[in-house]
Amino acid sequence: MTTFDLIQIALFLLALIxxxxxxxxxxxKVFSGEKHFLKPVLGWLERIIYRVTGVNPDEESxxxxxxxxxxxFNILGFLILFILQxxxxxxxxxxxxxxxxxxxxxxxxxxxxxxxxxxQSYAGETTLSYFIQMIGLTVQxxxxxATGIAVLLTLIRGVSRKTTDKLGNFWVDLTRSTLYIxxxxxxxxxxxxxxxxxxxxxxxxxxxxNIEGTSQIIPMGPAASQIAxxxxxxxxxxxxxxxxxxxxxxxxxxxxxxxxxxxxxxPAALTYTYGKMVGSVRQGWTVFVVxxxxxxxxxxxxxxxxxxTNPVFGAHSMMEGKETRFGVTNSVLWSVVxxxxxxxxxxxxxxxxxxxxxxxxxxxxxxxxxxxxxxxSGLYGMVIFIILTVFIAGLMVGRTPEYLGKKxxxxxxxxxxxxxxxxxxxxxxxxxxxxxxxxxxxxxxxSGPHGFSEILYTFASAAGNNGSAFAGLNANTVFYNIxxxxxxxxxxxxxxxxxxxxxxxxxxxxxxxxxxxTFHTDNWLFVMLLIAVILIVGGLTFFxxxxxxxxxxxxxxxxxxxx
Amino acid sequence: MKTLFISVKIFLVLTILxxxxxxxxxxxxxxxxxxxxxxxSMVIQNGxxxxxxxxxxxxxxxxxxxxxxxxxxxxxxxxxxxxxxxxSKALKQQVIYREKSLQEANSLPQNASIPSEMIFASASGxxxxxxxxxxxxQVDRISKERNFIPKQKExxxxxxxxxxxxxxxxxxxxERINVFLLNLELDKITR
Numbered sequence: 182m183t184t185f186d187l188i189q190i191a192l193f194l195l196a197l198i199x200x201x202x203x204x205x206x207x208x209x210k211v212f213s214g215e216k217h218f219l220k221p222v223l224g225w226l227e228r229i230i231y232r233v234t235g236v237n238p239d240e241e242s243x244x245x246x247x248x249x250x251x252x253x254f255n256i257l258g259f260l261i262l263f264i265l266q267x268x269x270x271x272x273x274x275x276x277x278x279x280x281x282x283x284x285x286x287x288x289x290x291x292x293x294x295x296x297x298x299x300x301q302s303y304a305g306e307t308t309l310s311y312f313i314q315m316i317g318l319t320v321q322x323x324x325x326x327a328t329g330i331a332v333l334l335t336l337i338r339g340v341s342r343k344t345t346d347k348l349g350n351f352w353v354d355l356t357r358s359t360l361y362i363x364x365x366x367x368x369x370x371x372x373x374x375x376x377x378x379x380x381x382x383x384x385x386x387x388x389x390x391n392i393e394g395t396s397q398i399i400p401m402g403p404a405a406s407q408i409a410x411x412x413x414x415x416x417x418x419x420x421x422x423x424x425x426x427x428x429x430x431x432x433x434x435x436x437x438x439x440x441x442x443x444x445x446x447x448p449a450a451l452t453y454t455y456g457k458m459v460g461s462v463r464q465g466w467t468v469f470v471v472x473x474x475x476x477x478x479x480x481x482x483x484x485x486x487x488x489x490t491n492p493v494f495g496a497h498s499m500m501e502g503k504e505t506r507f508g509v510t511n512s513v514l515w516s517v518v519x520x521x522x523x524x525x526x527x528x529x530x531x532x533x534x535x536x537x538x539x540x541x542x543x544x545x546x547x548x549x550x551x552x553x554x555x556x557x558s559g560l561y562g563m564v565i566f567i568i569l570t571v572f573i574a575g576l577m578v579g580r581t582p583e584y585l586g587k588k589x590x591x592x593x594x595x596x597x598x599x600x601x602x603x604x605x606x607x608x609x610x611x612x613x614x615x616x617x618x619x620x621x622x623x624x625x626x627x628s629g630p631h632g633f634s635e636i637l638y639t640f641a642s643a644a645g646n647n648g649s650a651f652a653g654l655n656a657n658t659v660f661y662n663i664x665x666x667x668x669x670x671x672x673x674x675x676x677x678x679x680x681x682x683x684x685x686x687x688x689x690x691x692x693x694x695x696x697x698x699t700f701h702t703d704n705w706l707f708v709m710l711l712i713a714v715i716l717i718v719g720g721l722t723f724f725x726x727x728x729x730x731x732x733x734x735x736x737x738x739x740x741x742x743x744x
Numbered sequence: 745m746k747t748l749f750i751s752v753k754i755f756l757v758l759t760i761l762x763x764x765x766x767x768x769x770x771x772x773x774x775x776x777x778x779x780x781x782x783x784x785s786m787v788i789q790n791g792x793x794x795x796x797x798x799x800x801x802x803x804x805x806x807x808x809x810x811x812x813x814x815x816x817x818x819x820x821x822x823x824x825x826x827x828x829x830x831x832s833k834a835l836k837q838q839v840i841y842r843e844k845s846l847q848e849a850n851s852l853p854q855n856a857s858i859p860s861e862m863i864f865a866s867a868s869g870x871x872x873x874x875x876x877x878x879x880x881x882q883v884d885r886i887s888k889e890r891n892f893i894p895k896q897k898e899x900x901x902x903x904x905x906x907x908x909x910x911x912x913x914x915x916x917x918x919e920r921i922n923v924f925l926l927n928l929e930l931d932k933i934t935r
Contacts, residue, residue: 189916234753246747253751261755304822320763324755352754359758364766371770372777378798381774381782386821389786389793391801392927393808398821399784399796405774406767423823426867428798429784434917491830494839501835501864502825505812505873508918512867530825530867631829653827734831743833 182488186510190480193438193514197445201469204446205453211361212334212354212454219361230356241347244685247335248678250351251328255295258324262317263291266309275310276385276401282308289662294318296673297325297555299411299418299525299648300665302657306400306421311383314420319407323367326414326447327358329557332677333451336561337458339684340585343692348684362447363414370443371409377439378432381405404429412443415555417525417648425515425528426504434506437528441515444524448553451560459585463703468563471711472521475552479541480517486537487513492741502530513538520545523555525648532626532635532651536738539634539651540731546641547608547727548719549601549676555646558673561680567702568597568683570714574700584702586692593686596679603675604644605722607668611640612726620660626653629744630737634730643668787928794928800872801924806849807889808930809874809882811923812861813842816869825867839863850885873920876908886930899933 210217231238242250266282269275282290286302293300294317303309309318331354338348375381380401387399404420408430411418421427431437449469456465487509490497503512512529519526520542531542545552551562567584572594575582582589615621615636625632635651642649643665650656656665701707774782785797795801800811802818811818815826828835842863847856859878861871883904887897907929908921 185911192915230754230757234750234757236750236754250747250751253747254755257748257751257755304824306820307822315767316759316763319767320759323762324758352750355754355758359762364762367766368770372773375770375774375778375782378781378785380784381771382784383771384783387784387786387793387796389795391795391803391924392931393803393805395802395804397795397799397801397818399786399799400820401784403767403771405782406770409770410762421823421868423825423868423870426825427823428796428800428868428870428872432785432798434912438916493831493836496860498860499830499864500812500860500866501828501830502867503861503864504867504871505861505875505920506871506917511917528867530827532827532829533825535830626827627829627832629831631831634829651827651829652824653829734829738831743831743836 196442197449201449202453204450208454209457211357223360227360236352238353241350243346244348244681247348247351248681258321259291259295263287265317266313269310269313272312274312279310285659285662289666292666292669294321295325296646296669297329298646298669299416300643301418302662304422311402315403322410322414322416323359323363326363326556327355329555330358331355332680333557333561335681335684336564339687341459342688345688348688366413367409371405373439374436375405377436379405380429412440415522415524425526431528437507437511441518444518444522445553447556448522448559455560467703471708472552476521483513483517483538483541486535493738493743502533516542519649521552523550523645523647527649530652531649532653536731536735543638543641546645546647547723548715550645565597565600566715568593570711587687587690593683596683600676600679604672607644607671608640611664611668612637624655630730630734637726637730640668644672646672795924798872800870808927809879809923812871812874813865814869815865820870823868823870826865850881872922874923876921879904879921896933903929
C-alpha cells in the first residue's frame with residue numbers, strides 16, 4: 182500500500198461525510214412535505230400522479246393499512262416481473278432473440294429485484310432483453326429502494342409522533358422518494374457515467390473483428406440508466422454478468438469512485454434525515470459514527486489481509502478476479518462498501534479475495550446489513566439494534582428502557598428479536614441444507630473450506646438482501662433459485678413487518694420528557710455499547726459457521742495447503 | 745380492493761416514469777452529448793469495427809502485446825472471472841503454467857518475477873489493460889519477431905510511455921496501458 186492509496190480512501194470518506202448533511206437536509210424537506218428546490222420543477226408531476234391514481238395525499242393510515250399497501254404493491258411488482266420474463270420472446274426490444282426465461286430463474290430474479298437484493302442467478306448479456314432490463318428491472322430498482330425508505334419513514338414517525346395511530350401515506354412516501362430523490366440523482370449519475378464510457382443505446386450486439394482476425398460479439402444496451410439507480414438504490418444488480426467489473430459498467434477509476442460513493446450516499450444521508458426528523462441531529466450523527474467505525478474497522482482488516490502474502494502462491498496483492506484499472510485498494514474498498522450497504526454490486530470477484538477479506542464481507546452481511554445498509558433498510562435495521570441496546574442497558578440498571586422518550590417494552594423487544602432471528606435462521610438453516618444435499622453441493626466451484634464459504638456467502642447475501650456473491654457457485658438450478666428466493670423474501674419481509682409493528686406501537690405511546698435518570702443515546706458510551714451489541718449478536722450467532730469457512734481456510738492457507 | 749386498484753395505477757405510472765421516460769431521456773441525451781461513449785467507444789477502421797477501446801481482446805500472435813489471462817477467453821458473452829479461491833489447487837497449477845510460459849516466450853530468466861495481472865485472470869474477463877511493466881516485459885520479444893532496428897525499438901518504448909494512462913486526475917486508480925490501442929499503434933511503427 183502506498184500514500185497514494187490512502188489518499189484515495191481518505192477522499193472517498195471525506196466526500197461521504199460532506200454529502201451526508203447536504204443530502205440529508207434535502208431529504209428531510211422532501212419527506213416532511215416542506216418547500217424545496219425541486220418542488221417548482223417537479224411538483225406538478227407529483228400532483229398529476231395523485232390525481233390520476235386517485236390518491237388523497239393528505240390521508241394518513243395506521244401501520245396495518247400502510248403495510249397492506251406496501252405488500253400489495255410489492256407482490257404486484259413481483260408478479261409482473263415474473264410474468265414478463267417468462268414471455269420475453271414475445272416482447273419488443275429483444276435484439277438478440279433471447280428465449281423465455283425458465284420459471285425458477287424468473288421466480289428468483291423477480292423476488293431478487295422486488296426485495297432490493299438483486300442477486301443474479303443469470304448473466305444479463307445472455308439472458309435478458311433490453312425490454313426486461315428496462316421496464317422490468319430498472320423499475321424495481323427504483324421502487325424497491327423507495328419501499329425501503331417508506332418503511333424507515335413509518336419508523337421515524339412512530340418514534341417522533343405521540344398518541345396517534347397515523348404513520349403516513351405509503352403512496353405519497355413512495356412517490357416523493359422516487360420523484361424527488363431517486364430519479365434526479367440517477368439522472369445526474371447516469372449522464373456522468375456515460376461521459377466515462379458506460380453505454381446507453383438500443384442497438385443490436387456489435388460484431389468486431391480484431392487485427393489478428395479473431396471476432397468478438399460485443400453486447401450493447403441501455404446500461405447507464407440502470408447502473409445509476411443500481412448503485413444509488415443499493416440494488417446492485419448488474420446489466421452484465423461481471424457487474425461493475427465489466428468495462429462497460431465501470432470503465433474508468435473515476436466512474437468507479439462515483440459508483441462507490443453512490444452506494445453509500447443515500448443510506449449515509451438518511452442518518453442525518455433521521456436525526457432531523459426525530460428532533461435531534463446529534464442522534465443521527467451518533468448512528469452515522471457507529472456505522473463509520475464499523476466500516477473503517479472492516480476496511481482496515483480487509484486491506485491488511487489482501488496486501489499480505491498468500492503462502493500458497495508466495496505472492497501478495499494477487500490480481501485474481503481484479504481489474505488493472507482499479508488495482509487492489511479500490512477493489513478491496515468496493516468489496517467492503519458494497520457489503521456494508523446492502524448493495525451487492527462488485528468490481529472484483531469476491532470469491533477470489535483472500536480468506537480474511539472474504540470474512541469481512543461475510544461479517545458485514547450477517548450482522549444484518551446495518552453498516553449504512555440498504556436504502557432505508559440499513560437504518561431501520563440499525564434501529565432494531567438500538568432497541569436491543571437500550572433494552573440491555575435498561576436491564577443492567579433495572580429501569581424501563583426508553584428511546585427518544587418512548588418506553589421500550591416487551592412488544593418492541595419481541596418484534597426486534599424476530600427481526601434479528603428471521604434472516605439469521607435463513608443463513609444458518611439454508612446453508613446447512615445446501616451443505617448436506619447433493620443438489621446443494623453440485624453447484625460448488627471450489628472445494629475444501631472455500632466451498633463451504635461459497636454456500637454460506639450465498640445465503641448471507643440472500644438474507645441480508647445484499648446480492649453480491651462468491652460467484653463461483655452455480656446458483657442457476659431449481660434448488661438454489663427456489664431456496665435463495667425464499668431466503669430473500671424472509672430476509673426482507675421478516676424484518677419489514679416487525680419493524681412496522683414496532684413503528685405502529687411506538688406511535689401510540691406518550692413521549693416522556695428526559696429526566697436525570699434518562700439513559701442517553703447520543704454519546705460515546707452509547708456508540709460503544711451499540712457496536713458491542715451488534716458484534717456480540719452477530720458473533721455469537723455466526724462464529725461457528727464462519728470458523729468452518731473463511732477462518733479455517735485462512736489457517737490452512739498459512740500452511741500452504743490447497744484444495 | 746381499493747388498495748389493489750391504487751397499487752396497479754401507481755405501478756403503471758411509476759413504470760412509465762422510471763422504466764420508459766427516464767431511460768429514454770438518458771439515451772437521447774447520451775446519444776446527443778456523448779455519442780462515442782454511449783455506443784461503446786468503438787474503434788472503426790475503413791468502415792470495419794475492430795473492437796471497443798474498453799473491451800479487452802485476446803492476442804495470440806507473438807508480434808503483438810498480449811493481454812491478461814481471461815476466464816472467458818475474451819468472449820463477452822457472458823463476461824466473468826475464474827472465481828477460484830485463494831487456496832485453489834486449480835488456480836495454483838494455472839499460475840505456475842502461465843508464469844513459465846511467459847518467462848519462456850519473453851526469454852526471461854527462470855526466477856524473473858512477472859507482474860501479478862499477467863498470471864492472474866481479471867474479474868470481467870475483458871480487462872483491456874495491463875501495467876506498463878507488463879508491456880515493457882514484452883518489448884524484446886516483439887522487437888525480435890518484427891526484426892526491429894534499434895531506432896524502431898526506441899519508438900516502441902516511447903510509445904509505451906506515451907500510451908501509459910496515469911491515475912485519473914492524478915487521483916484515482918492505477919497506472920495502466922490499453923493493450924488493444926497499443927497494438928494498433930505498434931502496427932504503425934515504420935523504419
